[in-house]
Amino acid sequence: MPKTISSSLPVNPDPRRPDYAAWRRDRLDEQLVRESGGAQPAERLLQVIWQHQRLKPGALRMTDGRRVRVLHPGFCNFEAGPDFRKAVLQFDDEPPVCGEVEIDVAVSGWHAHGHDTNPSFRDTLLRVVWTAPGSGGAAVLPMKPNLECPWNQLKHWAAAEPLGDLPVKLHGLCCAPMSEASDDEVRNILRQAARVRLESKSTLLRNRAKHSGWEQALWEGLFTGLGYKQNQWPMRNLAIAIPELRERLGRRMRSSSDWLAVLLGIGGLLPVELPRSELKKSEHLRKLWDVWWRLRDELAHLIQPPEVWQMSGVRPANRPERRLALAAQWLADASFIRRLEQWFTTANKEPDSARLILPLLNGQPDDFWESHFTFSSRPLKRPAPLLGPGRATDMAINTILPWFYARANAGKDQAVREQVGQIYFNWPRADDNAVLKLARQRLLGTVSTKLFKTAAHQQGLLQIVRDFCAKTDSLCTDCPFPDYVKAWSLR
Numbered sequence: 147m148p149k150t151i152s153s154s155l156p157v158n159p160d161p162r163r164p165d166y167a168a169w170r171r172d173r174l175d176e177q178l179v180r181e182s183g184g185a186q187p188a189e190r191l192l193q194v195i196w197q198h199q200r201l202k203p204g205a206l207r208m209t210d211g212r213r214v215r216v217l218h219p220g221f222c223n224f225e226a227g228p229d230f231r232k233a234v235l236q237f238d239d240e241p242p243v244c245g246e247v248e249i250d251v252a253v254s255g256w257h258a259h260g261h262d263t264n265p266s267f268r269d270t271l272l273r274v275v276w277t278a279p280g281s282g283g284a285a286v287l288p289m290k291p292n293l294e295c296p297w298n299q300l301k302h303w304a305a306a307e308p309l310g311d312l313p314v315k316l317h318g319l320c321c322a323p324m325s326e327a328s329d330d331e332v333r334n335i336l337r338q339a340a341r342v343r344l345e346s347k348s349t350l351l352r353n354r355a356k357h358s359g360w361e362q363a364l365w366e367g368l369f370t371g372l373g374y375k376q377n378q379w380p381m382r383n384l385a386i387a388i389p390e391l392r393e394r395l396g397r398r399m400r401s402s403s404d405w406l407a408v409l410l411g412i413g414g415l416l417p418v419e420l421p422r423s424e425l426k427k428s429e430h431l432r433k434l435w436d437v438w439w440r441l442r443d444e445l446a447h448l449i450q451p452p453e454v455w456q457m458s459g460v461r462p463a464n465r466p467e468r469r470l471a472l473a474a475q476w477l478a479d480a481s482f483i484r485r486l487e488q489w490f491t492t493a494n495k496e497p498d499s500a501r502l503i504l505p506l507l508n509g510q511p512d513d514f515w516e517s518h519f520t521f522s523s524r525p526l527k528r529p530a531p532l533l534g535p536g537r538a539t540d541m542a543i544n545t546i547l548p549w550f551y552a553r554a555n556a557g558k559d560q561a562v563r564e565q566v567g568q569i570y571f572n573w574p575r576a577d578d579n580a581v582l583k584l585a586r587q588r589l590l591g592t593v594s595t596k597l598f599k600t601a602a603h604q605q606g607l608l609q610i611v612r613d614f615c616a617k618t619d620s621l622c623t624d625c626p627f628p629d630y631v632k633a634w635s636l637r
């Protein structure tokens with residue numbers, strides 16, 4: 147009997163067992179109902195469609211009649227702000243522009259979600275919605291009439307596609323030469339870039355030290371690191387106040403609790419007035435308040451407005467109050483910097499030097515802040531340390547080791563420079579994050595972290611992003627980095 151084409155395709159051999167394709171379709175249908183709930187697709191599905199541009203090729207038509215051509219859909223943003231960053235769009239025959247794209251299911255989402263008054267959405271170039279009946283004159287791009295095929299044919303694909311994986315066509319121009327280089331060659335490039343990062347951070351610290359001394363430069367670096375992305379400035383401002391606080395308050399600062407009261411007070415993180423009823427609710431707050439109200443007038447010129455803190459998007463464990471509780475411990479410990487120096491003198495001989503810095507940075511147990519995220523939050527079921535291993539690595543790589551390197555440079559001490567290099571380039575890799583993940587996809591064409599054995603490899607990648615990706619658009623226009631990779635890996 148002649149073999150038919152269909153007989154060569156695998157089929158479920160036993161009808162009593164579930165067929166993979168049918169089973170998968172049912173699961174995706176369930177997912178679609180779960181995600182979308184109503185008649186319209188969920189926002190995540192619209193983001194997937196946008197990221198992969200499953201839209202009619204050529205110009206798309208907006209509700210105000212303008213044509214828009216998507217030269218690059220941008221990169222999915224998992225933080226606060228519009229859904230896609232660095233999109234490149236062309237409206238009618240105008241020159242292409244680079245900016246942000248916000249996707250909402252309905253036109254009303256823009257107001258309902260508060261985007262219209264949120265400064266993070268100020269640079270939104272394009273609003274995309276599912277349909278735009280009665281858009282009220284708003285210039286939006288309706289997605290449904292612009293799909294490349296009917297939604298019924300797209301929905302299973304959209305439901306199965308993970309958001310955030312970069313489509314191959316969105317890889318950077320350097321991805322091809324990077325993929326052709328061997329793992330060792332790529333790691334070598336990353337290490338060289340990491341060295342640039344170490345040296346530039348150490349130069350910044352050295353410059354600060356020229357004005358304010360080595361110890362103060364370290365405090366500023368450490369405080370800045372405690373501020374994460376959102377609160378680096380207010381944290382740094384607090385560090386800048388440290389010399390004045392020490393000089394003014396001197397022996398009056400007897401404990402970490404005193405320091406915390408002052409840091410929270412001048413940080414604008416304590417209430418201006420505290421009624422007795424509030425004081426009764428929190429013994430910890432009462433103690434801090436007792437210190438702060440006596441000093442408030444004397445330190446009034448240092449008080450920051452609370453508005454300088456950005457609390458939206460900050461994970462509860464990273465709240466500035468908790469970070470300042472840790473910083474207060476460091477400041478109250480007269481031997482803190484000496485102990486850091488002791489750690490450094492043996493760190494290159496200790497295979498576990500990265501682990502050994504954690505207890506040093508984590509300070510003493512804190513009864514209140516290890517079990518609370520804010521003054522008024524409920525006690526945590528399990529205590530949360532004030533600093534985790536990931537942040538300790540960030541502090542070591544971004545501040546502490548560059549600080550030792552800067553001092554070695556200033557003293558022209560080659561042996562210490564080598565020692566910093568040994569510790570820095572062998573430090574285990576840090577936590578992954580969205581920037582690294584996107585960079586791996588764009589530059590290396592993979593989400594895998596296999597190539598990244600050390601924190602220096604990650605630092606190198608961040609440096610390349612900063613040196614090149616951040617200076618051009620998402621189309622990699624005029625980026626010289628691909629030529630560098632080609633030239634470097636010529637054998």
Ligand code: SF4
Binds near residue numbers: 622
């Ligand atoms: S901008 Fe340059 S470094 Fe960044 S992905 Fe494009 S080619 Fe690579």
